[in-house]
Amino acid sequence: MNTSTMKALCVTRRFDAHAERVFDAWLDPTMAGRWLFSAPGGEMAKVDMDARVGGRFIFVDRRDGDDVEHVGEYLEIDRPRRLVFTFAVPKYSSVYTQVTIELERDGDGCLLTLTHEGVLPDWSERTKEGWAMILNHLADTL
Template sequence: MADRSVTHATFTLERLYPAPVARVFAAWADPKVKARWFSTPGADHELDFRVGGREVNRARPDGGPSMTFESTYRDIVRDERIVYTSVLHVGDGLATASLTTVEFRPAEGGTRLVLTEQGVYLDGREEPSWREHGTGDWLDALGVELDVEPGGRVGAVGRE
């Protein structure tokens, strides 16, 4: 019989982006923009950004097992918050189920984003620290995306 385990964990990540709230929120809602910072090269990414809509990201990193991340949007308040539930499958096995809340707050110089995720990690297929690190990486990628000015030029918006 396979070893079975359940680990519960919650983490909160914050980022300050030098862009208006509406622009940061839009980077989550636009399928092409979100795919640039959220997905990986060669992955299959779909986004239906509405309450009840789904987001699916399928990849096979470094030739390893397939990974499928599926989310369902539960609550969307434009320019304020997004709430979604997600599952991550590694191969055929369920690795993680989670509830995530993303809050967008006006802040001096831009937007403070606060992401809180509550997850259950199953059978050692994923660890909370891996998820927190990976989520931090894509929030950093969002920052890079937001630093690209309309028209594709990299800008110095909000930099000293």
């Protein structure tokens, strides 16, 4: 695996919902369990969130009987504008990356910009596609 140059990637999506509603969907365990970190054909087996700065989260997505953990720690929570957390999928890499969610009002909805820093080059395209899929799931859930 190429670990020489970490990458930052960015995904932007408009939502037909107010920023507060979109922001809250990231931190509400019941809501987040419906859309966050779930792969196609997977089921969310565990959602544990301590939604405060310094709090941690763990999502376990069961894929074909195999559990995949998604873990991290909340670094910044500025409702409804900005959410920053560390992120790792230990099954695939021990590297912790950083994800920043920024929301801004856009007419009767909002614009979300997700920046994922520290992505391993071999995973960058797949990671960007994954975030786009996850944001589509969020839009469907809202």
